[in-house]
Amino acid sequence: MVNLEQANELLAEFNAIANTKKHQPFDKNDPLKVGVDLGTSSIVLAILDQDNKPVYGSFEFAEVIRDGLVVNYVEAVQIVSRLVREAEEILGVEIESAATAIPPGTVGNDKKIVSNVLESAGLMVTTVVDEPEAAACLLGLTQGAVIDVGGGTTGISVIENDEVVLTLDEPTGGTHMSLVLAGYYGISVAEAELLKRDHDQEKTNFIIIKPVVDKMAAITERMLEQHPIEPLYVVGGASFFEEFAPTFSKYLGMVVERPDYPQFVTPLGIAKASGDSKYAE
Ligand SMILES: Nc1ncnc2c1ncn2[C@@H]1O[C@H](COP(=O)(O)OP(=O)(O)OP(=O)(O)O)[C@@H](O)[C@H]1O
Ligand SMILES: [Mg+2]
Structure with a gap:
């Protein structure tokens, strides 16, 4: 069952964080859950704690992806690197790995290239999920x-x-x-x-x-x-x-x-x- 009210609370909290770049208190001993969404109009970094509470978030508008395909690899890597380095500075922890997503039906090289962007930005890719599947995951x-x-x-x-x-x-x-x-x-x-x-x-x-x-x-x-x-x-x-x-x-x-x-x-x-x-x- 979807608890929309709960999802909305989380989204409002994340929206406030992502627009101010102020992080929420978190336990530095616990690993963080990091997600990078390479979208057509923006790249979003989302960080949750183990209880799925928002810790930090940031985004940059960018046109490096078109219809789910990476069209400007170098700029995509630069933006992801920038978002991650900034997050590390603000949070005072190292971010080593992250999950990412692809549009449904993306296969082969088009799929690989999304992971390559994260890897070139110095991240280990833990998970590659379908975008709407990620959305379903958040909503439960x-x-x-x-x-x-x-x-x-x-x-x-x-x-x-x-x-x-x-x-x-x-x-x-x-x-x-x-x-x-x-x-x-x-x-x-x-x-x-x-x-x-x-x-x-x-x-x-x-x-x-x-x-x-x-x-x-x-x-x-x-x-x-x-x-x-x-x-x-x-x-x-x-x-x-x-x-x-x-x-x-x-x-x-x-x-x-x-x-x-x-x-x-x-x-x-x-x-x-x-x-x-x-x-x-
Ligand atoms: N306040 C708003 N009113 C109307 N449209 C908006 C508003 N804010 C963002 N959008 C539109 O939403 C779209 C971007 O949505 P979203 O951030 O979900 O896409 P994305 O993940 O970058 O792209 P995709 O999933 O297609 O790769 C853009 O077309 C943008 O113009
Ligand atoms: Mg999207």
Whole structure:
């Protein structure tokens, strides 16, 4: 059973830490659980203690990944190194290993390269988990589906009896919302990205980008035709809009929940999965 209230508390705590870079008290004798999420729009470092309480977090916006693929290796390594070294300084401990994640369906070299980024940044990779699986891990979801709407893609994982039984990843994400806004107003994508996040413009923005949300809901609907399942959880930064989950819910005629600070669900889930034998390679 998902305890959304508990997940939201953890997410709010992590959000506060990641935006101030102040760490929470922790026992230096206990190993930390470290997760690195290499996303299309940001790289997030999440650190939990053994009881899965947030200790530290940080992130950098970066465009080093596209549709789950590393497109700027050197910069990705530089950012991960920077986040880790800074965390070590602030926490006063050495960070030697971490878990990371890949979009569902990533195989072979594309999968390996994600671990290589961490290794080049001086980290031993303990665990490589599927992104939506990481999200499910954070939520404690053992039955249902997670729809992770990030920058580049919509990734879906169906979970039954605590096992992932179906995954898919489609190239429609928050970037496509920005493209639609840019086209509508005749502005650059960078300007549209800022406008999209302007809370005061949220209602108008949502009307313009709604076709993209409907497309994401249609992707989910196709998955549900293949494999009916409930409950549904949407996560990922692109689900930030207040109307996002209700729009999904209306489209699908089902209850759709969205945790608070949805951009941090996957990174925190990666850290939580770290060292867990269930997710070991
Ligand atoms: N306040 C906001 N309102 C609307 N969209 C937002 C907001 N904050 C972030 N986003 C969007 O969320 C997307 C990034 O989400 P997230 O951080 O989950 O992606 P990612 O993990 O970097 O990418 P991916 O999982 O696709 O590799 C971006 O498109 C960004 O514009
Ligand atoms: Mg992501």
